[in-house]
Amino acid sequence: MSNKIVVLFGGNSLEREISLKSGKSILNILKKSGINAIGIDPIKFPLLYLNKYGFKKAFIALHGKGGEDGVIQSILEYLNIPYTGSGVLSSAITINKFLTKIIWKEHGLPIIYPHLLLNKKKFTKKNYLIIEQKILKIKFPVIIKPNCNGSSLGIFKINHKDDLFNALEKSFIYDDNILIEQYIKGTEYSIGILNNKMLPPIRIEYSNIFYDYQSKYCLNNTKYFCPSGLNKSKEKELENIILKAWKVLNCKVWGRIDVILDENKNFQLLEINTIPGMTPKSLYPIAAQKAGLSFYNLIMKILFLTK
Structure with a gap:
């Protein structure tokens, strides 16, 4: 395969470290196979220049936001560079x-049901009692997880309502929306x-x-x-x-x-x-x-x- 391949890894999501390891593993294999492959970290390289370097395909090894959410896929579609994995809409969903x-x-x-989506803007001390009442309709223990984040970051299992507020605060560090569902x-x-x-x-x-x-x-x-x-x-x-x-x-x-x-x-x-x-x-x-x-x-x- 004489085509020039770009491996995209790193990025600026919370899963950057895992992405760097994934990308390097893929890049090593491609290079050992004699493929003309180059690794690029999007935070260090303007992606709109990819066409200038003659890349014919992109192997996406970016995890989380910026990699799995349709953003990088949109850029590659715009540049008309074929890429590995799912398309823009599927990734965004x-x-x-x-x-x-x-x-x-x-x-x-x-699916695990019922579940609840909570937005950071609504998470105020004034609204907290209303939020708590909604969560209490889900049987304890509950799992709290960032809605658009991977690698199990910011996830908490809560057994009692007294521990809810602290866990929600910590989980909101990772995302503006939190999914709450029953622990199974x-x-x-x-x-x-x-x-x-x-x-x-x-x-x-x-x-x-x-x-x-x-x-x-x-x-x-x-x-x-x-x-x-x-x-x-x-x-x-x-x-x-x-x-x-x-x-x-x-x-x-x-x-x-x-x-x-x-x-x-x-x-x-x-x-x-x-x-x-x-x-x-x-x-x-x-x-x-x-x-x-x-x-x-x-x-x-x-x-x-x-x-």
Whole structure:
């Protein structure tokens, strides 16, 4: 492949550090393969100049805002440079957890319900009692999470209303909108999608209260099981849910969906990730490897599927 490829990584989101690791892993593979690839951090380079350097394709390894929200996709569309992953609209929708859940619910897919979206401007001491009353309609414990943020940053599990105010304040550091939903006890699974096919699901076991940033990137006692241990009928049920959840949002090429199997043995969709991590600890390459794709072959396939 003689075409010049740009790998976009870093950026200015809260997930910058993970993005740098993902991008460097991808870039190393491309360079070792003899591909003319260059890594660019958008905060250090004016992206409108990409055309001047003759890039024929872009591999997006930007996580979170500026990478998964349709912004970089819009710029690349304007420049007429093909890019990996989902398009502008799908990216803009899927970064928004609340909007994603509304669409999933509309299509009869299983989501945690009820839930509530809270805006920072309405979060005042004057309005707090009204807010508290709304939250109390959701059964405790509740999970508070930034609506448009990844890597489990700013997420809190709250068991009692006395702890609500502090948690909301902290969560608003990460986003102007917060999603509040009931805490569901169960087993978490992470499912990769590649070219409209489900990769082997990964079961996650963690020691913290929930699968948070520490569990994902810092602790060594988080365990991943692939194969997941699901029986064939349960895995088929999961596949039907996952592929429908993927297609109704019109996502493309590659991504990941997280689900929880609750205590009643029902799957509940959690969220979608259109640019999964590609670090040595990331789940997506683990699932691909189980499906018979080496990291090299995975990168090549994503690139090949980019039109």
